[in-house]
Each structure stands twice: as C-alpha cells, then as structure tokens.
Amino acid sequence: MYLARLELHGFKSFAQRTVFTFNGGLTALVGPNGCGKSNVVDAIRWVLGEQRVRLLRAERMEQLIFNGSRTRKPLGMAEVSLTLLNRENRLPEAYTEIRITRRLYRDGTGEYLIGDTPCRLRDIQELFLDTGVGPNAYSIIELRMVEELLSERTEERRRLFEEAA
Amino acid sequence: MYLARLELHGFKSFAQRTVFTFNGGLTALVGPNGCGKSNVVDAIRWVLGEQRVRLLRAERMEQLIFNGSRTRKPLGMAEVSLTLLNRENRLPEAYTEIRITRRLYRDGTGEYLIGDTPCRLRDIQELFLDTGVGPNAYSIIELRMVEELLSERTEERRRLFEEAA
Amino acid sequence: ALERFTKTLQTVRTHFQELVRLLFEDVEEADLRLADPDDPLQSDILLYLRPRGKRPTSINQLSGGEKTLAAIALLFALYLVKPSPFCILDEVDAPLDEANTVRFLRLLAHFYGKTQFIVVTHNKRTMEAAETLYGITMEEPGVSRVVAVRLAEATPSP
Amino acid sequence: ALERFTKTLQTVRTHFQELVRLLFEDVEEADLRLADPDDPLQSDILLYLRPRGKRPTSINQLSGGEKTLAAIALLFALYLVKPSPFCILDEVDAPLDEANTVRFLRLLAHFYGKTQFIVVTHNKRTMEAAETLYGITMEEPGVSRVVAVRLAEATPSP
Numbered sequence A, B: 001m002y003l004a005r006l007e008l009h010g011f012k013s014f015a016q017r018t019v020f021t022f023n024g025g026l027t028a029l030v031g032p033n034g035c036g037k038s039n040v041v042d043a044i045r046w047v048l049g050e051q052r053v054r055l056l057r058a059e060r061m062e063q064l065i066f067n068g069s070r071t072r073k074p075l076g077m078a079e080v081s082l083t084l085l086n087r088e089n090r091l092p093e094a095y096t097e098i099r100i101t102r103r104l105y106r107d108g109t110g111e112y113l114i115g116d117t118p119c120r121l122r123d124i125q126e127l128f129l130d131t132g133v134g135p136n137a138y139s140i141i142e143l144r145m146v147e148e149l150l151s152e153r154t155e156e157r158r159r160l161f162e163e164a165a
Numbered sequence C, D: 001a002l003e004r005f006t007k008t009l010q011t012v013r014t015h016f017q018e019l020v021r022l023l024f025e026d027v028e029e030a031d032l033r034l035a036d037p038d039d040p041l042q043s044d045i046l047l048y049l050r051p052r053g054k055r056p057t058s059i060n061q062l063s064g065g066e067k068t069l070a071a072i073a074l075l076f077a078l079y080l081v082k083p084s085p086f087c088i089l090d091e092v093d094a095p096l097d098e099a100n101t102v103r104f105l106r107l108l109a110h111f112y113g114k115t116q117f118i119v120v121t122h123n124k125r126t127m128e129a130a131e132t133l134y135g136i137t138m139e140e141p142g143v144s145r146v147v148a149v150r151l152a153e154a155t156p157s158p
C-alpha cells in the first residue's frame, strides 16, 4: 500500500485545486520559506483524521480554510483527498485503491468520505486499523518532535511505545 | 568592548588547553556534528556566571568537567577564562582589558577570578552591570529559543522584555 | 497488555541498536531500558547512547546533530514494529552535516521497496537522492502552487 | 517601573518594525501589542506579523523559516534597547533558505562596528561572510581541538 495521489483545495495556502501524484520511492518537496511545504504535511495529517488543532499549527479549526490573500477572497471550504493503492492487500481485498476525503466548512461542520460515500471518522479509523496508517506520530516526523522525543518529559516516548504495541 | 580571547581547559570536550582569539567582526565556528561547537557557546555562558545547569545542557554541574574518552582519563577541574577589551570605556576607566575566570572542581567547589584576584560571582555581575554583558538571553541565541520565544507561553517573552528594561 | 508491551520494547530495542550502528560511525553503547523494571506499564523509557570514544552520561549531553540521529533511529525502530506503508519527514535533515546526511540517506535507502518516503528539505544532497522532486512556489503572494521539478520516469513503482 | 517598562516596549516595537522590513521582502503589518493594555506590568506581549500578500491571523500560522526571521527581528529589537557588545548565534540560520540567509547576513552587516558576532553554522553562505573561521575537530575521538581555517588579516579590529 502506498500514497498514490493527494488533492488539496482550499486547505491553508492552497487556494486552487492542487494535485500531487506520488510513486513508491523517495519524493522530495522543495521551495522557499513560507511557500507551503509544511502545509502539505498538515493536509496529510488532517485527512487521516487528526483532531488536535495544535498539531496542525492552528488555534481554531477554521484557520485550516484558505483565509484570503491580496488578490483573492477567503474560501468557504477546505477539502483534501488521499488515494492509497492497495498493493500488498493490507486493506480489505475488495479494494485495489481507496480514496478518502475530508471537508471542513466555515460554519465548523465537516464530513468524511470513502470513495463517494459519506462516512464517519470511525469508519476511516477502522479501515486503517493495524495497517500503521493514521495521523499518529511515528509515520509523520518533524524536527520539533526530535527535541520532545529525547527530553526528560518521557510521557511522549511512552505514548509512542504504546501506539506501536 | 568586545571579546578578545577565550581559553578553555577541561570544560566539556575541551580536554586540552584551547585558545580562541576573536576580532571585533563576524567569526564563524564550523565543524562536523558533535565536535564541540555548542560546547564553546556553553563555556561563554558559564564563565559569565550562568547558574542554571539546564541551560548548559547538563543535569549536574560536574558534567561540565571533561569526563574522559577512550584514551584519556577524566579531569579534576574545568576552567574557562574570557578576556574583554574595554574600547568604548563601558567598563570602569582603570581597565583597558579585563580577564575573568571561572573554575569548577570535581568536589563541587568552584571559584571566580578577575585578573589574578579571587572574587565572588556578585563582583563579576556588578562589573558588567548595565553593559549588556551577562549570561542572559538576548546576547546568546540558539535555534531552540526561537520556538520558545514565539510560543503561547509568553512568560519567556515577558522575561526578556523585563531584562531589557 | 503487559506481555505485549514487554515484547514490543524488546523488538524496538533490537531494532534501535541495529539502526544506531547504521547512523553512527562507531558506537560503544546503545540501549533502551526501563527506568523501573518492576513496573513496566508505568515506567519511563530511558535511552542510552555513547558515540565513538566519548563518555556522555546521558542523552542530554549529545550535540544537536547527534540527538537528531538518535531520535531518527528510535522513530524508525518503532516503525519497524508496526510498519506504516509511508513515512513523511519535515526538515529532519536540517541539523545534519554532510557526512551524517549521507548516513541518513543510506538509512532511507535501506527501506526502499518496503516504505514510501515523502521528505520536505532544503538540503541539496537529499534533493539529489530523491526520485521525484516537487517544487512549491508562491509566485502569486499568499497562494501555493506546484511546479514539478523532476519526475522519475513513469515506470510503475514497487 | 511602569514608566520604564512602557518606554522599553515602545522602543522595542519601533525597532521590531524597522528590522522586520529588513528581513522580510515585503510586510503588510508588524506589531507588538499588550494583550491587556490596562495592566502593562502583568500583561502578555503579543506579536503580529503579516508577510506579503498573506493573511495569517496569528504568529503560529507562519512557516518554520518565517518564525525564525520574526524571532531574530524581536531579539535584535531587544538588543538595540540595551546593546551588548557581543552576540552569539548557534545555528539560527539552519531553517533559512538561500534568499533569507542573504537577508539575515545583511542584517548582521547592519550592526558591524557596533557589535561583535560569533556564529556557529553549517551554512556555506554564512561561512563565506565571516572574516574569521575557526574549525573544531575531534580527530582524537572525544577530544575537541581547534584548527584555524581562515583568519582575517591581522589588522586591528574596530
């Protein structure tokens, strides 16, 4: 299983519909400071069900929606879709590929979809149970975590071990 | 006033007597990971009177003394001297240059010196009062502080403002 | 729960020791231990690491670059216990010097075929090692756009 | 105490606004305000920064590199209020891209003559800008030694 496609529209600085296609090897995202690289990482955490606004570098959920620029008005919705190819059948056989989508509207309501069917976050979490896929820590690593992981406050380390167990 | 000379002996990874001479412009310290660059920064904070062991990346004060290597035994003392040239007479007129020294022994005792005369930490702090020189934050800046400075916990920011006032 | 946790700890420990040897030139000791072995379900987990010829008493005394490598070894060790098909790294190579960047990339190459990596980086060596490179720009101020800088030939991936 | 604090805040604020213009290409708003203006001695100090064409509502939404530049501007603004004769920077240029490294070095050059800088760095551009370069090595494992890599001519310094 691997991430085949990521589509962002209205998520943080991605005002226009933007598509990334990934192959299974090493892909690098590059660009100047502030151009939107970490926003892509946030988008992947978010579509996989991340609920902790702090980890998405925002204070309120609606700060995830494109909030305008000098030449564009703020948008009313943020949407991210992730397509996973099911190579080694980690997911139920029936799927060769799975597309999950998450939406958030300015009024705070949101929705999740598997394919074109609306679902709940719990359905997505069950789908990925025991595949190692999820917004959890050890598959999305930022430099800031390095300091936390080795610090004296070891609850963080403890949490990671429990997640892996 | 500027830092003219720094001498380390037995401080962290500096087992041998090591001397840096600085001119007034921009000096860069370079070298591979783990070679001892940040130890030099710690040495300057320490000789200026830093008492908070945490800020010196240690848990107990005696971890500042060279702790041995494959080929050398641990040393019994750490000593750092700093020589400042008194150009714009920020320090009392009588001095054209001032050398301060700090020592620490394995038994936990230590001493401070101005020139060759033993003194107390308070004497060094009084000497530098209102010159801006001290182990305080805004003249020694590490990357880790950047995150702290901008974080929600604003006591850190408040403290810096009060120090500057 | 106890049984599972102890087994996980043992597996992570073995992987950690293996990975540290890949990332550090020469290491005298690398270990993961329980602070309080009598109470594994509550105890803190302590890391020990002694690079070549040094005698640090605790992980705190390591340098910025050494800590980053130790954390990467631990995260990958956790990863091996319950491998996720992808791994995203956001500028974890920033504190690394030339030699350690090469070791880091060698570690990633060790996982090719099993794991997909998406790496955000400013480091030229990491960019060279990538099969696909996506450039993100903000030519229109405030709006991110993607420019494909170099794409791996359209061969089907693993 | 109140009077001194308010005066310091005003001076830091003016310097902060000046320095931000040096570090960011184009900035729409840069400000330092008291969260609770009625109680200056206890109130939190809030930072506002809006780079070109963007609309971040808080400093948290800035990127890693933008946050580093904002923090540098603030630290230098504090510095100008009570200038210390020297300033030591430990790898603060690590998150910066090429263009921002150049702006950062331009800012340092702005202070030459008044302030002495000692910078720990892995960044080639910063090394080029330095008058004196000291290399630190650990050829003997565990023991640091200094190698002078390039020294400014022995002219008397300012």
Ligand SMILES: Nc1ncnc2c1ncn2[C@@H]1O[C@H](COP(=O)(O)OP(=O)(O)OP(=O)(O)O)[C@@H](O)[C@H]1O
Binding pocket: A011, A012, A013, A014, A031, A032, A033, A034, A035, A036, A037, A038, A039, A040, A063, A064, A065, A066, A067, A068, C142, D051, D054, D055, D056, D061, D062, D063, D064, D065, D066, D095
């Ligand atoms: N809701 C939003 N609407 C519009 N722009 C946003 C929104 N949230 C964040 N941004 C903008 O996105 C930018 C940050 O992008 P990001 O953190 O991805 O940068 P980066 O490419 O990772 O940079 P660096 O190399 O400095 O880490 C900020 O300038 C911020 O103003």
Ligand SMILES: Nc1ncnc2c1ncn2[C@@H]1O[C@H](COP(=O)(O)OP(=O)(O)OP(=O)(O)O)[C@@H](O)[C@H]1O
Binding pocket: B011, B012, B013, B014, B031, B032, B033, B034, B035, B036, B037, B038, B039, B040, B063, B064, B065, B066, B067, B068, C051, C054, C055, C056, C061, C062, C063, C064, C065, C066, C095, D142
């Ligand atoms: N008391 C001590 N005795 C001997 N060595 C010590 C002592 N304290 C720290 N060290 C060693 O110093 C090294 C760290 O040096 P330092 O943090 O200065 O590296 P650095 O050059 O800043 O590296 P980086 O580029 O990774 O930040 C560690 O490997 C540590 O083992």
Ligand SMILES: [Mg+2]
Binding pocket: A037, A038, D063, D064, D065
């Ligand atoms: Mg970033």
Ligand SMILES: [Mg+2]
Binding pocket: B037, B038, C063, C064, C065
């Ligand atoms: Mg360092």
